[in-house]
Amino acid sequence: MRDPYSVLGVKRNAGQEEIKAAWRSLAKAVHPDQNHDDPFATIRFTEAGRAYDLLRDPEKRSRYDRQQREAELRRMEQMRRREAERKAKTEAPRMSGEDAEDMIARIFGVDARAPQADAKAQPRPQPQAGAAPAQDARKAAEEPAAEETAPARAGAPAAAIISAIIRRIRGSRARVEKAPDLVADVTVTVEDILNRVRPTIETPEGQTIRVPIGAGTTDGQVIRLKEAGYRIENLRRGDAVVTVRVAPGRFRVDGFDLKVDLPVTIENAVLGWETTIEGPLGPLPVTVPAWSGSDQAIRIEGEGLTKENGERGDLIAEVRLLLWEKPDDKMIDLMRSLREGLYL
Known part of the structure; x- marks a missing residue:
């Protein structure tokens, strides 16, 4: 359904008298009996009646306004999440000297590998006389290996960074958490619901998923599809949360x-x-x-x-x-x- 305020041409804070006057004026202008040559007159007249039916009822109007605010918040959250992922992908290659856990530990001010660092920081015992040649030999043998392994540390990928952030915030580094849900709307007609037509949505990976429509489905119905949402490394896949919208007719x-x-x-x-x-x-x-x-x-x-x-x-x-x-x-x-x- 189109925005009822836009259909009637009124502001969102319009009073009931203003809404009623706008509906009467619009209904008279688009009535099918006054527009015989317009094949879409019936659709516009029905749409105007539906908009007036929603806005004249305080409870329905309040529910609609609340749903619109929640939908706007979901869209803003998706935009922030995508922007964060984009920035993470852009900045990850420059951090070639540390993996995801090291980087998050540095950001949060906690050294995730403090025990190892402390062990490395302990002073080495002074070599005894006569032991230097043997130690120097061992040192020379170990240094090439260290040089070979150093380049193997690649930059942390964006998915690993996000996974580490979520684990750090939730206070568990090893615990498996769930990736964000995919929030989407799907538009159907009354006939689609009665005939149990299964509309489709597309996942972020390009996969097409059919949404089950049948008994219990109506406008505003929320359908949760298990593990059909976002994929993030080392996290359980999120769900797809689909809101059914019934098109005007x-x-x-x-x-x-x-x-x-x-x-x-x-x-x-x-x-x-x-x-x-x-x-x-x-x-x-x-x-x-x-x-x-x-x-x-x-x-x-x-x-x-x-x-x-x-x-x-x-x-x-x-x-x-x-x-x-x-x-x-x-x-x-x-x-x-x-x-x-x-x-x-």
């Missing part, structure tokens, strides 16, 4: 219920009406009670999304009052008489 998703607009003319709203609407799985009969006002909801049980226990939510048809394409003189006279107290 004929239906609006509210938990496991589906909402749809039901355009009704004034005379049918006043007198009542028997009609048929297109449900998610086919045509459904609907009875509009007499004297039905705009935004009145007609609930059709068991025609929504499937829950984890196998039950299904409801389909909710919301009445939207419409005027005729052309002005009707009799209706105008009737409305004028009601407003001004005149009787014909």
Whole structure:
């Protein structure tokens, strides 16, 4: 779903009256009856209704704002993580004289190999007379070996540096920890959920993973895929945390219920009406009670999304009052008489 504030053209701190006025103006401008030559008029009208339905409800609006803030924080965290990895890869080759553990110990001010350093720092015993030639021989034999092993120490790779940092922060150098999770969104339609279509996401290594969609799936649902996230050396692979987003269409998703607009003319709203609407799985009969006002909801049980226990939510048809394409003189006279107290 597009940002409802952008759809209605209001600011995020807009009041309910401003939101309602914006929706009325937009609905009138994009209504399909006023835009016969525009094939996308129905989509825009539905999108406007969905945006208004979300923002007019304080609880839904608060939940949406909170989800947007959390998503923005996740994106910022990913950007910081990628920037840190990029810097680590850039700087690693210049640190050819130390491995990851040595470098992290130096940064944190703790010598990870202090016992070895202390042993090396102890003063050597003074050679006794007559022992110098033998010691010099041994020293000469050992020096070439040291020269051969020194170049073998390569720069610490970025993954090793990150692993060492995480282990150092968590206070265990040898304990195996988990790499960060991969956070992603996947967009589906109501029809995709009902037909159990499996959308795909791509891992950082370029691997394609199919996301299971079925019973219990709705807008905002979080699906965790074990060990499908980031890979870091010496760490257990992270998970993929996927949030399901339902694309705007004929239906609006509210938990496991589906909402749809039901355009009704004034005379049918006043007198009542028997009609048929297109449900998610086919045509459904609907009875509009007499004297039905705009935004009145007609609930059709068991025609929504499937829950984890196998039950299904409801389909909710919301009445939207419409005027005729052309002005009707009799209706105008009737409305004028009601407003001004005149009787014909």
